[in-house]
Amino acid sequence: xxxxxIFYCTxxxxxxTYLPRVLPPLLLANRNISPLLKRWLQYVPTSVxxxxxxxxxxxxxxxxDMSLLNINLLASLVVxxxxxxxxxxxxxxxxxxxxxxxxxxxxx
Amino acid sequence: MFSIIRRVFNKEVMQAVWPIWLxxxxxxxxxxxxxxxxxxxxxxxxVMSVLVFAGSGQFIALSMIGSGAASIVSxxxxxxxxxxxxxxxxxxxxxxxxxESKQYLGIFSQGITDETFAVNxxxxxxxxxxxxADKALGVxxxxxxxxxxxxVLGNVAGNVLNVDMALVSYTLTAMFIGLWSFHFGHKLMxxxxxxxxxxxxALSGFLDHKLHIVAATIIAATAGCILESWCER
Numbered sequence: 001x002x003x004x005x006i007f008y009c010t011x012x013x014x015x016x017t018y019l020p021r022v023l024p025p026l027l028l029a030n031r032n033i034s035p036l037l038k039r040w041l042q043y044v045p046t047s048v049x050x051x052x053x054x055x056x057x058x059x060x061x062x063x064x065d066m067s068l069l070n071i072n073l074l075a076s077l078v079v080x081x082x083x084x085x086x087x088x089x090x091x092x093x094x095x096x097x098x099x100x101x102x103x104x105x106x107x108x
Numbered sequence: 109m110f111s112i113i114r115r116v117f118n119k120e121v122m123q124a125v126w127p128i129w130l131x132x133x134x135x136x137x138x139x140x141x142x143x144x145x146x147x148x149x150x151x152x153x154x155v156m157s158v159l160v161f162a163g164s165g166q167f168i169a170l171s172m173i174g175s176g177a178a179s180i181v182s183x184x185x186x187x188x189x190x191x192x193x194x195x196x197x198x199x200x201x202x203x204x205x206x207x208e209s210k211q212y213l214g215i216f217s218q219g220i221t222d223e224t225f226a227v228n229x230x231x232x233x234x235x236x237x238x239x240x241a242d243k244a245l246g247v248x249x250x251x252x253x254x255x256x257x258x259x260v261l262g263n264v265a266g267n268v269l270n271v272d273m274a275l276v277s278y279t280l281t282a283m284f285i286g287l288w289s290f291h292f293g294h295k296l297m298x299x300x301x302x303x304x305x306x307x308x309x310a311l312s313g314f315l316d317h318k319l320h321i322v323a324a325t326i327i328a329a330t331a332g333c334i335l336e337s338w339c340e341r
Contacts, residue, residue, distance in 0.1 A: 001173055005180060006152050012184035013169060014159035020188075020195040022217035026210065028202035036333070041200050043332030044325060045229055046297045047304035048196065049288035051324040052222065054305030056281040059312055072278065079282045083289040092289075093127055096282030100275060 069107060075100040112242075120238065121246035124231055127283050128223045128251045132163075133258045134276040139166055140262020146174030150263045157256040163221060164318065165190040166259075193322045197225035201244075204232045208241050216241070219248025223280065226287040234290070296335060304328030 001009070033041075057072040058064055068074075079096035086092070136157070143153040148170070160166055165187045172178040172186065198220050205213065224247055231239035292298045308324035315323055 001147070001176070003149075003152065006148060006173065007155075009169070009173065009180045009183055010152070010156045010159055012180060013156070013162070013165070013187045016184055016188035017160055017162045017165065017191045017194070018218060020192060021198050021220045022214060024195055024199040025202040025205055025208075025213045025217055028199060033203060038203070039336065040329050040333050041203065043297075043300055043329035044196050044200050045226075046288065046291045046301035047325040047328035047332070048193065048321070049226070049284055049291065050301030050304035050328065051308035051321045053281065053284050053288055055308050055312060055321065056277070056284070058309055064309060064312075072281065075278065076281065076285055079285045080289060083286040084292070087290065089127055089283065089286045092286035093130070093279065093282045096285070097275065097279060100278045100282075104274070 071100060071103045071107060074103055115242040116246040116249065118243070118246070121243050121250065124227050124243070125247050125250045127279075128227060128247070129254045131223065131276070131280040131283060132251060132254045135163065135280070136255050136258025137262035138273060138276065139163075139170065140259040140264070141266035142167065142170045142174075142262075143259065144263045144266045146170055148173075148263065150260050153263045154256060154260045157259040158252075160187070161218060161221065161252050161255060162187060162191045163223075163255075190318050193222075193318065193325065194220050194225075196322070196325060197222075201225065201228060201232075204228075204244075205241055212241065212245070216245050216248055219245070219252045221251070223283065224248050224251045226284060230287050230290055296332060296339070300328050300332040300335075303331065 053076070057070065057076055058066060075096050078099040079092045082095045083089070083092040139157075140153055143156075148156070156166065160169075168190055169183050169187050172183045198217055201220065205216070208216075228239075228244045228247055232244070288301060291301070304324045304327075307327060308320050311320035311323050
């Protein structure tokens with residue numbers, strides 16, 4: 001691709017990523033949100049995180065990896081335990097990375 | 109001027125943003141390396157990181173540019189689809205930003221990603237007396253800055269350092285798990301999250317480009333609404 005192509009590509013990407021981000025707050029921020037939409041939005045975070053986390057853990061390039069030797073899964077159980085127990089994001093991430101690194105060196 | 113800077117960048121903001129930096133530095137670096145390999149100059153990836161700020165979307169776009177076969181339209185459309193989920197994020201955050209000016213919303217929105225959404229939402233819901241729109245903007249701007257910096261650095265210094273990508277992407281997974289667990293207020297929330305996760309796996313077989321995340325979220329959140337109304341009866 002030429003520099004000009006990359007520039008047009010960047011502009012196009014800017015347009016299609018900025019609009020979906022900016023329109024909802026512009027439309028919603030200064031008016032009353034309906035109770036139904038409010039209730040629905042309450043369930044968005046847990047749903048998004050559930051979908052993201054499950055995808056990151058189980059979907060590999062080769063397909064679904066549901067085995068118990070899945071390093072992501074094992075390390076994630078550690079993260080979950082630490083997060084629920086300590087409610088500290090820092091401790092959860094550090095413990096997760098440590099166990100991921102250890103498992104990588106044990107299993108592979 | 110000075111007081112604005114102090115309201116937007118302060119200790120609480122730094123404490124909130126560091127896990128994002130931990131993930132973005134190596135991830136952005138890797139994106140920068142990729143950009144250099146597919147022929148982008150440091151200036152080009154810099155401009156792209158400023159204007160687009162779409163982690164995974166940027167990775168996919170870069171590899172499409174690298175393939176040489178993809179048209180600009182198909183790259184832009186793919187980016188659009190991959191980042192559609194940010195619509196859900198900005199709708200959710202809008203509830204905490206009532207009364208903010210259009211200029212504020214215009215700047216704030218550019219910084220909405222999986223990670224800044226997660227961190228800001230948690231701070232807004234945990235303690236709305238401490239967390240405010242200024243600090244949320246601080247998180248977005250600092251995260252975006254880190255993203256731009258690490259992308260350009262990766263492009264310039266790409267071939268020197270070796271990044272363990274599995275470990276890097278796991279940093280962000282760990283962060284999502286931590287942030288997710290803080291939403292486990294009542295059982296229905298946990299249930300809906302797990303349901304959404306399993307749904308995402310099931311849908312990933314035939315929905316490409318992260319659309320399975322969007323679809324699973326919409327279905328699961330709707331199911332949550334319906335179940336809650338049933339329980340109330």
